[in-house]
Each structure stands twice: as C-alpha cells, then as structure tokens.
Amino acid sequence: MSEETLRVVVRRRESQGQGVLVLDLAPADGGELPPFEAGAHVDLHLGEGLVRQYSLCGDPADRQVYRLGILKDPNSRGGSIAAHERLSEGTVVEIGVPRNLFPLEAGARRSILVGGGIGVTPMIAMAHTLSAQDKPFALHYSGRTRSSCAFLDELAAAPFSAQVHTHFDDGAVEQRLNLVEVLTGADAGTHLYVCGPSGFMDWVIAEAGRLGLSAGQIHKEYFQVEAPSAGGKAFDVALKKSGKTVHVAEGQTIVDALAGVGIKIKVSCEQGVCGTCLCNVLEGTPDHRDVFLTDEEKADNDQILLCCSRALSDTLVLDL
Secondary structure (H helix, E strand, C coil), X not given: CCCCEEEEEEEEEEEECCCEEEEXXXXXXXXXXXXXXXXXXXXXXXXXXXXXXXXXXXXXXXXXCEEEEEECCCCCCCHHHHHHHHCCCCCEEEEECCECCCXXXXXXXXXXXXXXXXXXXXXXXXXXXXXXXXXXXXXXXXXXXXXXXXXXXXXXXXXXXXXXXXEECCCCHHHCCCHHHHHCCCCCCEEEEEEECHHHHHHHHHHHHXXXXXXXXXXXXXXXXXXXXXXXXXXXXXXXXXXXXXXXXXXXXXHHHHHCXXXXXXXXCCCCCCCCCEEEEEECCEECCCCCCCHXXXXXXXXXXXXXXXXXXXXXXXXX
C-alpha cells in the first residue's frame, strides 16, 4: 500500500440530511488532484494518529475536488466526530492517495447500485462514471426518512436523475425498496453493488443470491461492522523477518500484541473492513473474522487481517 499523502484544503463544508457532513477538498497548493476510479476511497488523517477511510462521492472526471460525505455516528470511535469538529472551510488536512477496493466490473452489461444511508456515497461516483460511459444502470438509494438523507438535491439535478430511485422506510409502501422487483430478471451480465449498514447489506446480498445472482455478480463494501476480535484461544505469532515470537492473549488483537514489543502495524478501520493491516501468512491456520477477504481468499489461509482476526493453530508464522 502506498504511503503517499496529499495536502488538501476544505474548500466547502455543508451539512445535509441529519448529521451528514459534506466536504469538498481541493489541492492546498493549487493544480489538479490525482485521478480516481468510481468506488475508490481516501484515508483521512484527522490528527493524533487518527486515520479513517471515506468513499469519494464526486464525479471522477472532476480533478479539482474530492467530495466526501461523513455521517456523525453516535457510536463513533473518534473518526466521524473528529471530522465534524475539526474540519472547517479553509482547514488544511492530509489524505492518502485514492485506493479502490470496490471497482466497477468493466464487462458488466448492466449495473444495479444499491446504497443504504451514507452507503450511497460510492454509488454516486459509480453513477457518474456509468452515465458518462452511456452504460445501462439504476441507482437505488434507501434511507429511513427523506429528511435524514444527504445528496438528494444533487441526485435530482444530476444528468442521470432518471436512473435514480429513492426509497424511504417512513414513506408509502409502494415506494419502499423491493428487491424482488429490482433483481428479478437479472441475467449473467448484470452486476450488483451494495454498500450500507451491515444488516441492510446482509439482506440485499442474501436476496440477490436467492434470486439467482452468483457470488461473482455481487460486489460489496462494508463501512462499519462489529468485528469479533475477542474470544478464541491464546496463540503465538512468529515473525519471519524479525525472528521474534509474540504471544497473543485471549481478548487481545494481534496488532496490540505486536505493539507491546515495539512493532507498529499501520491500521485504519480496525474492524476488518479496509485491508490496511493485511499480512501474509507463511504457516498456520488463521481464524478469519474480517469482511475484507473473499471466501476464496480466506480458504487459501495465506493472508490475515491483523486488526481483528486470530488463529486456529497454536502458532501463526507471519511475513513480518
């Protein structure tokens, strides 16, 4: 993963919906920003070692600004609250270069974009790209209430507004998200993209599978999960490069155990979502507790997310 960072300035800050901070970030020294692909995110450095990831929700064709939408989460571990409190217009902040773990499938004949709440953010960038490429798609934006949702005005004014469908839990039954209606008839060339709260995503993914979409047609990005890092037996990690062996106690993460002997692992989400702390496994069997690796990658047992996953074997040999 690249360690490169960019200095950007908050060009515009506005509040939308309920508790959603929308930021336009521009290069601090002028010029253009690096290009990004729809589905990409940036690491936002919020000071005091606090780094969080947010999807880019602007038009990828616009090299002047990166656009972010940040929900103020009452269960925040510090990131969203720090962003809301510290980032004002004119504030200079560091971000990572864009990384894309949620790309569009180039060969898709049709795309269905489903965003739940703030999970709509990567879908907006995807809609811009698909519209510019004149490819068939539909964007379904689901929220609890209209008043709580951000981006509604800009979606209504977008060149692809006819492809946008909104669904609100407190609205009329006929306008609520009906996955049978949305997904029935989807053929092998149809690809589904979903982002939102984990319960919402689990429902969409399960329904998509029930209605005949294969795992390869379903693309997902979790932005928050409850990664069960606690529990499970204690184990050792042997570090190939340093020659050290570190004991990981029950209820302790590998990241914390390594920090105790002076080995600092870069983390971001700390929930097994982003892949920042991905490490190669040379020997042993991981106990995978992340949502970053695919089922096939987990079955290979040659990679592990150090922030949340553990070990089934007594020892893991890591490429550290």
